[in-house]
Structures are given as structure tokens and as C-alpha cells.
Amino acid sequence: MAAACARTLRKVGWTLLDSPAGLRPGTVSRLVGNVSAQGSRRAYGTGGAGVRSKLLSGLRGGGGRVVGCAFLLGGGLGLYHTVKFRIQQHLAEEETKVSPYTGVFKAVTQSARQTVSGGGPKLTLYQYKTCPFCSKVRAFLDYHRLPYEIVEVNPVMRTEIKWSTYRKVPILMVDSEVQLNDSSVIISALKTYLINKEEMKWRKWADDWLVHLISPNVYRTTAEALASFDYIVREGKFGTFEGFFAKYVGATAMFLISKRLKSRHNLQDDVRKDLYEAVNDWVAAIGKKRKFMGGDQPNLADLAVFGVLRVMEGLQAFDDMMENTKVKNWYRRVERASLNHEGRN
Numbered sequence: 001m002a003a004a005c006a007r008t009l010r011k012v013g014w015t016l017l018d019s020p021a022g023l024r025p026g027t028v029s030r031l032v033g034n035v036s037a038q039g040s041r042r043a044y045g046t047g048g049a050g051v052r053s054k055l056l057s058g059l060r061g062g063g064g065r066v067v068g069c070a071f072l073l074g075g076g077l078g079l080y081h082t083v084k085f086r087i088q089q090h091l092a093e094e095e096t097k098v099s100p101y102t103g104v105f106k107a108v109t110q111s112a113r114q115t116v117s118g119g120g121p122k123l124t125l126y127q128y129k130t131c132p133f134c135s136k137v138r139a140f141l142d143y144h145r146l147p148y149e150i151v152e153v154n155p156v157m158r159t160e161i162k163w164s165t166y167r168k169v170p171i172l173m174v175d176s177e178v179q180l181n182d183s184s185v186i187i188s189a190l191k192t193y194l195i196n197k198e199e200m201k202w203r204k205w206a207d208d209w210l211v212h213l214i215s216p217n218v219y220r221t222t223a224e225a226l227a228s229f230d231y232i233v234r235e236g237k238f239g240t241f242e243g244f245f246a247k248y249v250g251a252t253a254m255f256l257i258s259k260r261l262k263s264r265h266n267l268q269d270d271v272r273k274d275l276y277e278a279v280n281d282w283v284a285a286i287g288k289k290r291k292f293m294g295g296d297q298p299n300l301a302d303l304a305v306f307g308v309l310r311v312m313e314g315l316q317a318f319d320d321m322m323e324n325t326k327v328k329n330w331y332r333r334v335e336r337a338s339l340n341h342e343g344r345n
Helices: 002-018 027-038 048-096 102-116 132-143 183-195 197-208 210-218 222-235 240-264 271-286 300-310 316-324 328-339
Strands: 123-127 148-152 171-174 178-181
Touching: 123 132, 132 183, 178 183, 183 197, 197 210, 197 271, 197 300, 210 222, 210 240, 210 271, 210 300, 210 316, 222 240, 222 316, 271 316, 271 328, 300 328
Parallel strands: 123 148
Antiparallel strands: 123 171, 171 178
């Protein structure tokens, strides 16, 4: 709604500015009349027709451009507040965002540590003994020597799982906190979080650290902020006027917000250093003997890190990163694998 009002004000403003100083009789009346017709019929204040006649008289006297500027300014302010509101929403979501892996990862890894130290089983499997899907899960747990408790479910009454909205088996509870449903989901989750520890560690790193380095770097200076929003406007669906205001208002807002993000995530004064250190840590973890974190093929950690870094392409931060770190060869390999759809094989 705010954006629509801002667009209306800007259109009126540009129309008035493009008109001759001496507006033709009826032009302003039509414009103001249209705006009035679209807005609320209720008037707060006094003066009525007298005020309106004075306004129209002033416009016919050459004040059209002044009013045009006022409408244009109003539209700009409206868009500014709209952009500001949306950015604040984004920041609020970022503050409350929790990695989707955090709960399962924490519970399963804690269970693994306790198992190794002899602390007892932390996995509880709700099953039917003769169910083939439940047997799949038991086979996986037994193979990997993961201790678990079994709760046999009555197949008719199912009172053992009456606490669950999911009414099928198998169900695996991890530390009585995380519920995993469906045999394939259970096995995939356990394999990802418990068996492929390195992959999970770097996927979580991409979500919890690397992603927070992007905004402070692409909006590091006013020039970089403008370049970033110029790219956003070119690639997005913006009208001429919307693009203009989005570029300059958005760039200004994000330049200021990037300073808050820098403080929130305890980044160095030169945020490029954090970016360089992060990607070099990633390359070092892959090592010289592997093409990817996944070996000969990218795994989910490779794709996660690549996806995060790719959003900077075409910007100064990306060029600086490629120039000053060791990430280039790995990045180009993942890029080729992605473009060639190698995962389908």
C-alpha cells in the first residue's frame, strides 16, 4: 500500500514538473481531482473549497513546479520508508533465524559424544517389529553401531505414539527433543548429521558465518553500495522511477545497515579481511588432494559455500576475493559442475 501511494505521488510530481510553467486551465484541477477521487472522501480540517481554489490559483500562477517537487519528494519519502521497513523486516528475520540443521545437529552430535563416553543410548525408535521400513532403520543403526531403544507400537490403537501428530512408523526421537519421521528421512538425516560430520560442519559454517560476511562486504562503501543496488535494479523487476529511488535510497540504507551488521557479527574494521580469511579457511579444509570437499564430486557443503559466494559475482567484493585468496580454482570447478548439471549423473 505504501509503495502504491509512493508511485502515485511520484507520477503526479513528474507530470507537474514536465508541464509548462503556465499550466493549461483544468490540467491541475484534473490531477488533483483524480488524486482526491482515489483517496479518502473524509476531510480532516477546515477551509474546503476555499483552500482548494487558492491552491489551484497558485498553480495557475506558475507554482506548478513547486507542487510537482513536493509530490515528487513525497513519493521519494514514501518509497524510502517502504524500503526501510522491508530492510528492517529482513534484519529482524536474520536475528531470529535459526539454521534448520541446528536442532538435529546438536541433538545427534551430543548423542554421539555420550555414546562414545558410555553415557547410554539417546535414540528411541518407535516401530512395528515386522514393518519393512522400520527394519531399514534398525539395519542402519546396527551397521553403524548406534545404540537405540525400541518402543513397539500397537498397530491398532497406536497409543504409544498418541503424542505425535504424525501417526505412522517408524519415528525416531533424538534426545527426546527432535522427532524424525519416515525411514528414508531418518536414515538420510542420521547419515548427514552423524556420519558425514565434515560435510555437516561446513554446511553449518556457511549458514552461521559465511553468509553474514556478504552484506558488510558488498555494501562496504557508498560506491560499492550504489554498484550493488545498480545490479539489483538491473536484474530485478523495477519501473523507471522505482528503480531510481530503489537504487539511491536502498544503497544509502544498506550502507548504514552494513555498519550495524559489522558490529553485530564482530567483524574487523576492514571486513574484506574476514572474507579473505573465511574462504582461505574453506580452501585449506579441502586440501590439495581433493577437488572438492566431497572428493571428486561436489557435496552439499561445496554447493552451499558456492551458492553463498556466487551472489557477489559482478561486484567489487567478488573481484577482490578472487584476486586475494586461493578460492578461484575451487570456485570455477564447482561453477562448471553446476552449469553442466553434473549432479544428474
